[in-house]
Amino acid sequence: MKEEYPHKIFLRFKPTKLLVTLREGPKNITMISKSVDLTYSHTIKILDLLNELGLIEFEEKGRIKVAKLTDLGEDLARSFDVVLTKLSKLKRKI
Secondary structure, eight states: OOOOOOOHHHTHHHHHHHHHHHOOOOHHHHHHHHHTTTOOOHHHHHHHHHHHTEEEEEEEEEEEEEOOOOOOOOHHHHHHHHHHHHHHHOOOOO
């Protein structure tokens, strides 16, 4: 894998939204893809990177792979949730 810096990941909306979505609890990859409006393969790519950064971990539930936040991931997701909430309240001046 080529080297990617965390700030390059989280300055994009969808990876950030994916992390915040996992605050609702563990989800399988298909559920995450639909929640964030990403393709399945793009979702896996982002999840693998988040796993390498120690922000999520995977669990096998039968044949289904489930992603859940680590403590570090929960802390970062909470911070992003606050920022996204504040940004959504900004009004554009015309």
